């Protein structure tokens with residue numbers, strides 16, 4: 613198997629059971645250090661529920677990402693609409709709209725619960741596109757990153773990068789064998805190579821990564837990847853929220869007017 617990130621050669625990393633019954637075979641790229649699962653056959657079973665029951669980090673992740681995206685949009689002067697690609701139940705879109713950003717939801721795998729009426733197709737142009745916990749679910753993450761960069765000049769990814777040397781299966785939580793959903797794990801080098809190949813700037817800290825066509829101001833790059841700093845920055849400012857107008861729109865639609 614070739615590396616799904618850089619196309620380089622891979623070598624076996626080990627195996628572990630996923631979903632309790634399937635044997636997943638992991639390989640690591642000798643070129644960029646990224647890790648992938650070879651030919652997962654269980655994905656249909658893995659997506660019986662789009663959001664895994666064990667995703668206990670979903671709310672905290674959404675709040676943290678909302679702080680970062682809001683601070684990024686404000687400091688870099690990026691107007692909406694913004695798109696949350698793979699938006700799940702719509703929590704991030706709701707949080708961004710409550711913070712006054714015109715964010716839209718798209719997810720072919722999930723049901724929009726929190727941002728009804730704020731859907732958008734991934735077509736046209738958006739200010740910021742977010743893809744939170746998306747790329748590790750894909751067999752070809754680079755193709756999707758490329759497609760998303762056709763929609764925007766600023767793409768925010770949330771995914772944990774696999775350390776180097778790559779942890780053996782069974783020794784890193786982000787392999788999430790209980791769900792079977794994570795199949796591609798970018799390394800820092802793999803992500804940087806992807807950015808270089810696509811001709812975009814990369815700012816990265818822990819699990820938040822900003823790929824941008826123009827070099828963003830240092831303040832924007834810092835706040836976009838550091839939730840606690842972004843939360844402090846946001847708390848010192850007031851922005852008009854979209855909460856009331858969204859409510860009015862939903863009531864008007866319910867009335868059929």
Ligand SMILES: [Zn+2]
Pocket residue numbers: 615616617618619620641642643644645646802
């Ligand atoms: Zn590679």
